[in-house]
Amino acid sequence: MHLDDIRSALFYSKKDIFKNKKIFLFITAAIIFATANIIIINGFMDGMIRDLADNTVESSLGHLNIYPDQEERFIEGLGIKEEELNALKDVEAYSPRVSASGVLSFKELSASANILALDPDKERGVTKLLDKLDSGTAINSNDGNAILVSYRLAEDLKLDTGDEVTLAFENGNMKEYMIKGIIRTGSQEFDSSTVVMALNEARRHLDIENRASSILVKLSDKEIAGDYKPILMQNLGIKNVKTWKEELEYLMSFTEAYKSFSSIISAVGLIAASISVGIIVYVNVIHKKRQIGIMKALGAKDSFIFTVFIMEALLFGLIGVPAGDIVGYLAIKHMEANPFYDAIMMTWISARFGNYLLYNATAVSFAATLLAGIYPAIKASRIDIIKAIWGG
Amino acid sequence: MDIIKTGNLKKSYMLGKVEVKALNGVDVSIQKGEFVAIMGPSGCGKSTFLNMVGMLDIPTSGEIYVEGNDVTGMSSNKRAEYRLRHIGFIFQFFNLFNELTAIENIMFPMMLNRMPNYRKNAQELLNLVGLGDRIHHLPSELSGGQQQRVTIARSLANSPKILLADEPTGNLDTKSSKEIIELFRKLNLERGQTIVMVTHSQEIGEKADRIIHFRDGIIEK
Incomplete structure (x- = not known):
């Protein structure tokens, strides 16, 4: 199609859609919010996934995590493995951990506990677990009489920092400890019933010399x-x-499910907006049958008529989509600067802006708007001149 | 020289299961620069004939020649191009684009024809039809007679060889009808414009150079 023809089609399309300014504003607003919605939901979901992943890695995981071979409870030969780790160039730090079970008692209350024994100095090199304290202070490598408890366990046993508790190890050994701090990570599993103690102290009560449950x-x-x-x-x-x-x-699959759900919500919004565009263009076509007939009588080709009405849909998109991008961008930037605390996940969550959000939202919204105009534009281009002008 | 010539032109429609013969073998010759009126009772085939000559519709059989060229078998796009460059239409119900001003209505076919200086030319045509002071008025702000004059100006936009008018005064009062016919006569005399006009009115028809009478899809002898 010649550029002059496109310009002529645009000339008529502009006049046609701006004729009723209220309808134009309503339809454009629908596209703006549908486009912004895509950016906001995806930006928020991406930010949430990143924050949850970062928080989980920060508090309880290494970049690589070594476990015992299948059917073994412990990694044997810890000392040699530590020497090997020290020799590896890209290994910045490592932290051996021992997991065991026990029962924690305070006054007349008691609860089963997962004991996590670690070397605080080495653990600090890998995770921020020991910084995640609700109250009190962290343990150190030589703490022989102090432990940390997770906040849910503290709530169950009505514990506070400074309280004296009795810990019964899985092998029957028992000892009294002082609660030095209460820890909260945001991980449900960890926070429910964990006791954290120094690895040196755990070695005195458990048969774990030169062993670890994980590194x-x-x-x-x-x-x-x-x-x-x-x-x-x-x-x-x-x-x-x-x-x-x-x-x-597991976290990724959980968030992916959330993301799919959010995408469906975005898609519904976008479909509603594009249907609005389609209906408006379609109604224009129906109401303008005679004028379309006149256009054809004057010498407009079918392709020109098609262009006129596809342009109408495009104009809604050309104005609505960039405006939606701006609204979505501002909203995401605001959410990025103002993270909120997720009480379920126990972590701060903020949205995350990336240029890809704008590209995706623009492409999807624009395509949806364009698609919405295709059917009415084809219908318009196929209108019979005689029937249109004389209603035959 | 014949600007329009038809040979045994026929057009049939199916009305349900009944075949209606709108044109039943029409042979017409119209000279260049002629002002012809086509008259006849309702349903006699006047408008159908105009649609055929204007290439809005395709005949069932027969030939149509415009300036000696057989235009009967042209494709849809070719017919659109021919209408754009060589034929001007005027309809009974004005049929202006409501969202365009008077000057924009005239510019539109010029833009379709990729004509330069279309605004200036449109202004000149509005002056020609006596509406030079109404260029920015929407059709809804013009009287019926004024709207029909804008339609006439629009029909002249691309300097067509033939002007086809279907009941151009059918929706106008006597005074406006007279003005429109005077305008047609002026265009015919001053510009040598060929005009083919369908009308019911004997008085209007008598203003033309020649009247062709239709009856039952054929030319009445």
């Missing part, structure tokens, strides 16, 4: 975890290693 490894860059996993397995002679992404698979 958390921090690399120079968490993105190399996938590539570094086989190197670690080969150098340490171990079989059971998981990257942080593999550990977060």
Whole structure:
């Protein structure tokens, strides 16, 4: 089609859609909010996934996590493995952990507890677990009489910092400890019933010399975890290693389900907006049958008539989509600057802006608007001149 | 020279299961620069004939020649191009574009024809039809006679060889009808414009150079 023809089609389309300013504003507003909705929902979901992943990695995972071989409870030969880890270039830090079970008692109350024994100095090199305190202070490597408890366990046993509790280990050993701090990570599993104690102290009561239940490894860059996993397995002679992404698979699948749901909501909004555009253009076509006939009688080709009405849909998109981009951008930037606290996940969540959000929303909204105009435009181009002018 | 010539022109429609013969073998010759009126009772085939000559509709059989060229078998796009460049239409119900001003209505076919200086030319045509002071008026702000004059100006936009008018005064009062016919006569005399006009009115028809009478889809002898 010649550029002059497109200009002529645009000339008529503009006049036609701006004729009723109220309808134009309503339809444009629908496109603006549908486009902004795509940006906001996707930006929010991406931000939430990132924050939840970061929080989980920060508080309880290494970039690589070493576990005992299948059917084994412990990783044996911890000392040699630590030497190997120290020798690896991209290993920044590591933290061996021992998991055990026990019963924590305070006055007449008692509850089963998961005991997590770790070396606080090494753990600080890998995670921020020991910084996540609701009250009190963290333990150190030589704390022989102090422990940390998770906040839900503290609530169940009505514990506060400074209280004296009795911990019965799984092998029957018992000892009194002082609650040095109450810890809250945001992980339901951890927060429900965990006791954190120094690895040296745990070794005195459990048969864990030169053993660990897991070793958390921090690399120079968490993105190399996938590539570094086989190197670690080969150098340490171990079989059971998981990257942080593999550990977060459950979280990813959960958030992906959320994302799919949000996408459906966005799509419904967009479909509603594009149907509005389609209806307006269609109604224009129906009401203008005679004028379309006159246009054809004057010498307009079918392709010109099609262009006129597709232009009408495009004009709604040309104005509504960029305006929606701006609204979505401002909303996401506001949400990025003002994170909110998720009481369920126990973490701060903020939206995340990326240019891809604008590209995606623009492409999808514009395509939807364009598609909405196709049927009415085809119908208009196929109108019979005689029937249109004389109503035959 | 014949500007329009038809040979055994026929057009049939199906009205339900009944075949209606709107044109039943029409042979007409119209000279260049002629002002012809086509008259006859309702349903005699006047408008159908105009639609055929104006290439709005396709005949069932027969030939149509415009300036010696057989236009009967032209494709839809070719017919649209021919209408745009060579034929001007005037309809009974004005049929202006309501959202366009008087000057924009005239500019529109010029823009379709990719004509330069279309605004200036449209202004000149509005002056020609005596509406130079109404260029920015919407059709709803003009009287019936004024709207029909804008339609005439629009029909002249691309300097057509033939002007086809279907009941151009059918919706106007006597005074406006007279003005429109005087305008037609002026265009015919001053510009040598060929005009083919369908009318019911004997008085209007007598203003033309020649009257062709239709009856039952054929020319009445």
